[in-house]
Amino acid sequence: MTSLRRLALAASLAGLGAVTAAGLAAPAAAQDKYKIFLSMSYIGNDWQAEAANMIKAMAQHRTMRDRVDLQVQVAGPNAQRQIQQINAMVQAGADAIVVFPISPTALNSVVRNACRKGVLVFAYDAEITEECAYNISIDQEEAGRVTAEWLVEKLGGKGNIVMVTGVPGTSVDTLRTRAAKEVFARHPGINIIAEAVGMWSQAVARTELSKILATRSWDDIDGLWMQVGCYTANAMQLEAGRSMDQLLPCAGEGSNGGRIQMLPRDTEVEGGECPYCPMNAPRISYASPPYSGALALKLAVAKLDGKDVPDPIVLPLPVVTNETVKYCKTGSWQEMAEGCNAFPPALVPNPGWFASIFSEQTPEVGFAAALVGQPEP
């Protein structure tokens, strides 16, 4: 390694100085902008892609685009690559790093190191336990508790339920599931008859529910607690020949498909066909909001400007029930500010798209930002 390094140095000194100089000149020109890096984990799922869209839109907003130079990098599911990536970002002269942490603990020492070099680190959605990092996320235990309590109440304190959890071994899944189970344990009438690992994916939820239903029927089940998959569960009940009036109460999931299903059956909806249609499905809907990354970027810039930023930031849990669900006709900022939270299927062709995009703190990014990465004017 050391000989290689010497080789590398020799090569760069011997006659290749011009290229090095060019390499140095580029960052110099952009010095008046804040250099901010985004380290994403895995890009291959709906939530990550949507959050990335919102962050990119935030950086493109008119208040930001002349001040922020944002570079997006993907680390994949491997924590060590993220460690390497954050190090490389520090080396590349980052002012701040916005990160979706693959692991809340594995990044601690590299983040500490970044802080020591004066680089701000903002983590969104999941947290980093190292103290110098700013964390922006919802309270996962509250999410598990609130949804479980809703289900217990809906069932009148007794019944057979099926749980579909997230990715085992992650903090988010463990905290949510544990909090929900504590609630269920307090109600002896509630009986968990099956528990499956849903990996936060509609497709996996479908497979796992099919496995459970291979040995049971919908009549054996009174309610569902799922982190992702209520949309799919309703679709499966309809396929199995149950009517819309017989849909089981389902706690969980913040996808647009699920929100549309919650609307009263006579709601006029643009586009979409069943099961992506209003069916008055009994539901409490929640999810980690995908705007958290955009907010992290905004706060990072505020902190670089010398303003005070609170830490940690616990985002309000975006809970929607049948009483509060409201259809958006266009998805304009004004409409969302007035409380709409379910978007037209004609504009959101993917029912797995996450609908909790509104925050008063981020007027820069709205519907178009989450969908295609376009900031609000």
Add this chain to the structure above:
Amino acid sequence: MTARRREPDRAGRWRSRLRAHRGLIVAAAVLAALMILNDLMSPGPMSYFEVSFLSSGAATLAIAAAGQTLVVLSGGFDLSAGAVVSLVNVVLATVLPEGAASVPLAIAIGMGIGALSGAFNGFFVAVLRLQPIVVTLATMFILQGLTLFVMDKPGGSVPGALSEALTADAIPGVLPMPLVLIAAVILLWAWLKNTRLGIAIYATGSDHEAARAQGVRTGWVRFAVYLIAGATYGFAGVFISALTGAGDPLVGNPMLLQIFAAVVVGGTVLGGGRGGVTGSILGAYVLMIVVNILLVLNVSAYYSTVAEGAILILAALAGAFGRNARLRRSLRAGIRRLSAWRAGTLPGQGGRTVAPLTLPGPARGLPPLRLPPWHRRHAETIRHALPAYVCFVIVVVVTEFAIGQSAFSWGYVNSLLVLSSFLLILALGQGTVILTGGLDLSVPWVIGLCGILLTGMVNGQDAPLIHALPLVLGAGALAGLVNGIGVALLGLSPIVMTLAMNGILQGLALLYSQGTPAGYSAPLMRWFMTGKLAGVTPVVFLVILFVALSMALLSRTPFGRRVYGIGNGERVAMLSGINVNATLIGVYMLSGFCAALAGCLLTGFSGQASLGMGDEYLLPSIAVVVVGGTLITGGRGSYAGMVGGVLLLTALQTLLAGTTLPYAMRTILFGLVVLGAVVALRERNQ
């Protein structure tokens, strides 16, 4: 060694030495090139700080890859590497006391856990002579379960003394400690390589039977290899604990594919006998510095997996230009074929003229041939396929008693067949590839991309299916064609080629969908997967037809016989007149087609496509093939056995999903059942 042996001249000796270390030299050159590129592109010269970071960042991967290299050299395969790293990490983060004494204790605990799991693998591989891939797959599941029992979410902490000792400076400002550790591993390897054990490892990996005949105790060699490899993974676990300072039950699992990539980039040949640890360590650093390169070049997120795949292929291609490399051979063969075609002769004919043979006429007067009874003719197939079916029946019986409503209910049988349909289709593709001695790791994103393409094209309508379905299936076959060309003509290792392909297809899927896949499955497809026709889900009919056709394809057609021929020995197959390259390309195209078909059915099942929808199917697609009695090195196996494997795995998952056992417990049970199913497959003592 006689004194009269002619001494090769100096230049010749150098040449042969260069040839022997080709892979290593190429890996070193690639690493040097990437480091120079990185240095030129980043502001300022490379500082000590940077070197120290680079050295610690890839050290875990490098150490784990070193262990894996030993296994691969001996002709084995170890899937439990990442799981050992995770287990050691969480144990250390839970039990280690504060203080200086923690360093030797941590190393002892870590390497001890690793050695134990290695001994477990070694026992089943060496003593019971089971296939390494399935043993280590089962170990992986068991270890993952244990890891979640120790720690169900990230947390805990590792004493600072450990980080200080392993990741800080050996000589402040001059030499970072990770480099010292890596150097120590290389020195140990240099010593081991020349011991009797080291030579025995190469001998066992090159030719197991020949090594045995020479008196090498191959059983012990294999056991020792798994033991040492396990301890090495354990040490990698200690290092990552020092690096991160805390525990995370998922930290090691995603390393697995990278470990294999590092081994292959470093010039070690899967299948055994050639390569070395030093190359794998360089390979690990190549893979990690790619992260920095992507950053300094500011490669956009959607393109990053594409760029990575391209780098992987280029690095492997650089090693494929030797005189006897496959690419050269294919070129030579192509030229010979062309000139023979021009001259109107056969390629093997040369300048000679061929006198036609006079064949004797059909024999007369012989008694009619009496075939032995069916079960005798197929004794081998039955012996290898039966265990999966026996275990399947046991699982169904257990389901009946534990949950009820199973074996005698049509609903259960129907659901089981629908859920099996994806794996049954994937098993044909993956199984055929494995029968030729390859492996197809591009399955996940062929499924993902094809599902996304199909829903995008049909967008909830039935009419476009007529052109969309053939197009999408063709796209899958096309991806397979590229895989096949890489493997057959360019001579790339199947693991490297298909792993790179997987990344490239992921990039394409992201670019096509812009991050959010649009559209729904056609109503017809949805009905096909979830509707009912006379109480039966329509896909069940397809499954039955598919299974019948697949069995016929592999056992009754020339294509099938060529596949087995190649798996039993490529060279022999070539000399027997099989067009090896064309067959290999056909095999990968079949796998691409099958993955595309599975992707289409999955969209019908789910109603829409999603990114990453194929991720869950890679390991199962390999597992069912091997559990069904197929030899991972190729040449032996049957589709009937794979069907048994699919039914067993699906029934087992269905049983576990119907319970409320904790996930950790389920993973362990799953691993144990897989292991139990293959114990009956042990090789006979020859």
